[in-house]
Amino acid sequence: MDEAFFISINGVFLICKLFRMKILKKVGKWFLIILVVLNIAILVSGKTYLYKGIANTYLKGRPGPSIDEYQIFENREVKAGSYLAWKKSTRFNSSKIPATLEKNFTDLGTVAYVIIKNDSIIHEQYWDGYDADSHSNSFSMAKTFVGILIGAAIDEGKIKSLDQPIGDFIPQFKEGKNANITIKHLLTMSSGINFDEDYVNPLAYPAQAYYGSEIKELTLGYEAQDEPGKTFKYLSGNSELLGMIIEKATGKTLSEYMSEKLWKPLGAKNAAQWSLDHKDGMEKAYCCFNSNAPDFARIGQLYLDSGKWNGNQLINQEFVMNSIVPADLADEGGRNQRYGYAWWLIPDYKMKNIFYARGILGQYILCIPEKNMVVVRLGKKREKPTGNETPKDVMYYLDAALEMYGN
Numbered sequence: 264m265d266e267a268f269f270i271s272i273n274g275v276f277l278i279c280k281l282f283r284m285k286i287l288k289k290v291g292k293w294f295l296i297i298l299v300v301l302n303i304a305i306l307v308s309g310k311t312y313l314y315k316g317i318a319n320t321y322l323k324g325r326p327g328p329s330i331d332e333y334q335i336f337e338n339r340e341v342k343a344g345s346y347l348a349w350k351k352s353t354r355f356n357s358s359k360i361p362a363t364l365e366k367n368f369t370d371l372g373t374v375a376y377v378i379i380k381n382d383s384i385i386h387e388q389y390w391d392g393y394d395a396d397s398h399s400n401s402f403s404m405a406k407t408f409v410g411i412l413i414g415a416a417i418d419e420g421k422i423k424s425l426d427q428p429i430g431d432f433i434p435q436f437k438e439g440k441n442a443n444i445t446i447k448h449l450l451t452m453s454s455g456i457n458f459d460e461d462y463v464n465p466l467a468y469p470a471q472a473y474y475g476s477e478i479k480e481l482t483l484g485y486e487a488q489d490e491p492g493k494t495f496k497y498l499s500g501n502s503e504l505l506g507m508i509i510e511k512a513t514g515k516t517l518s519e520y521m522s523e524k525l526w527k528p529l530g531a532k533n534a535a536q537w538s539l540d541h542k543d544g545m546e547k548a549y550c551c552f553n554s555n556a557p558d559f560a561r562i563g564q565l566y567l568d569s570g571k572w573n574g575n576q577l578i579n580q581e582f583v584m585n586s587i588v589p590a591d592l593a594d595e596g597g598r599n600q601r602y603g604y605a606w607w608l609i610p611d612y613k614m615k616n617i618f619y620a621r622g623i624l625g626q627y628i629l630c631i632p633e634k635n636m637v638v639v640r641l642g643k644k645r646e647k648p649t650g651n652e653t654p655k656d657v658m659y660y661l662d663a664a665l666e667m668y669g670n
Contacts, residue, residue, distance in 0.1 A: 312475035316465060319474075327462075328473065330374070330399040330624055330643055333553045338536040339518040339546060341554075347530025347573065349557060352385040358667035360388070367659045371625055372643030374399065375556035378664050379564055379637040384557065385668050396533055398553045399641055402622030405537075405552040406502040408521065408562065410450055410605025412509050414570075414582040415524040421512040422446060429504060432511040433483070440487035446508065448491040449501040450604045451590035455489035458500035462623070469499055478503060478540040478547060495592040495599045499549035502605070506548025517546040528577050529561040550622075556639045562620070563628040563637035566606075587618040587630075595651055609653050617661065625656055631664070638664045 319335055320327055360368060360376070368376065374393040378386035387395065401408075416422040425447035430437035436444060440455070448454045461467035468485070472478050482503045506517050513520050518537045526535060535558070538551035565571070566587065570578035586604035593599065601608050609617040620628040625645030629638040638660055646655040 310466065310471070312471055313465060316470060316474040328400070328624075330626075330641070331397075333398065333400055333536055333538050333551065336538040336551070337540075337542045337544065338538050338553070339516060341518045341526050341535035341537055341552075342522040343531040343534045344522075344527030345530060346532050348532070349379070349384040349560075350382060352380060352383040354385055354668065356386055356388075358386070360663050361666050364659050364663045367656065368663075371645060371656055371659075373625075373640060374643065375639065375641040376660070376663075377556040377560055377639040378668060379560050379639075380668055381635050382564065384560075386664075387557070393641075395555060395557050397555055398533070398536060399555075399626075400538075400550075400622070400624075401552045401554065401559065401620075401626045401641075402550050402624060403499070403502075404559070404620040404622045404626050404628060405548065405550050406499075407605045407620035407628070408525070408552055409502050409505050409509070409517070409548050410586065411562070411565075411578060412517070412520055412524060413446060413450060413505060413604075414578045414586070415520070416509055416512050417582065418579050419513075422508070425450065429508060432508040433504065435483050440490075444487060444491045446505070449505050449508075451492075451592060452495050452497050452501055452602060453492050453590065453592050454498065454501050454504075455487050455491040455493070455496075456485050456498065456500060456504075457488040458485050458498040460496075460498050472499065472503065472540075472547060473550065476541040476544070478545050479507065482507070493593060495590065495594045495602055497602070502549035503547070506546055509548075510545075517548055521552075524577065525562070525565075526558075528575065529558075529565065529572055531558040531561060533558060556641050559628055559641075560637050560639045563630045563639070566618070567630055567632060567635060567637060601651065601653070607653075609657070612658075612661065613665070619657070621654070621657075625654070627657060627660060629657065629661055629664075631661070634665070634669055636664060636668070 319332060374390050376388045417424065426445050428442060429444050429446060429449065430442050436442065444454050459467040460469065462469055471481055475481060482500050485500055509517060509520055533555060535552060535554040537546045539546055565577060566583055569580045570576055570583040587606050588603055589600045589608060590603055600610055606618045607621055615631055615633045618630050625640065625642045627640045640660045648654045
């Protein structure tokens, strides 16, 4: 009886095994068919950038880009000049991140946290093997840098004014609704162009621009849909167009102009890397400026000091001040209060008016004028906002700095 029982059980197991193999074969067959169809669709559509995207995200076990993958792209060097070290505060690292916030820092993969107060470095902390010289991607903080370079080009007379039509630099924008778009419209994210700003859809502009190899052609494939200068709508393509305008107006690459107007004069320690769409191609102006926390902090300090650095006026003071107040635009739920000239704004946060640059994975240059403080946080994640509100993690880094060194 026992022997018969075990024979029966073994038979069941054998049947189950054969059934499973059959299912697996069927699933494998359909998977192969789907793979072939998908591959044909990619080749027919010409969207071959998807191969690079999939290889560097899902096949590496993550849903999106990482902060230090600039090596997978061609890059152009943003040269540094004579290094001007930060002065070190007498209170340097005298306070610790509050225990109530420390878990937020680590849970979100913070790799760098630097605080500048009264022109001196007062706190510097790194995690996960990163240090003061580690390069990582600033993502959309690059939009702020491009906005500053527009101010520099106006100072030089390379651009007449913010009201100059972008068609003066980009022929495709000389006619129809496109002809009404000015540089200011791009700078304030009110161009009315039909860029599809979707960070989930792999066919939308951000993914194509990031993993693709022809960013100019891609960007020029969009056009004005709504009246410019009316409504704030955050679109990465606006900043890419600004990059193209700077290149045309100055006769220099973005990296060369960034080096000349900001990186060298600010005394950056390390050369930066700006990712390109292809070898000797165009910078991803909306994204992908790779550097380190102490050098990023120089950008914040420049704007805290109204465009002046080390006694020299690098960017016109009026341009700087206009950059960090809300652009007069409609926004969801009322009037715009959150964006200026490529700077994000937090009006009246604990009786302080914050302006800041931000990247999608929690890259921040946070400026607190009332305390003469710049806070730089770099990391691997952020708390994604559900609507128009400021990402919640911004408050972690502001609150920590204010508690540690606000007095």
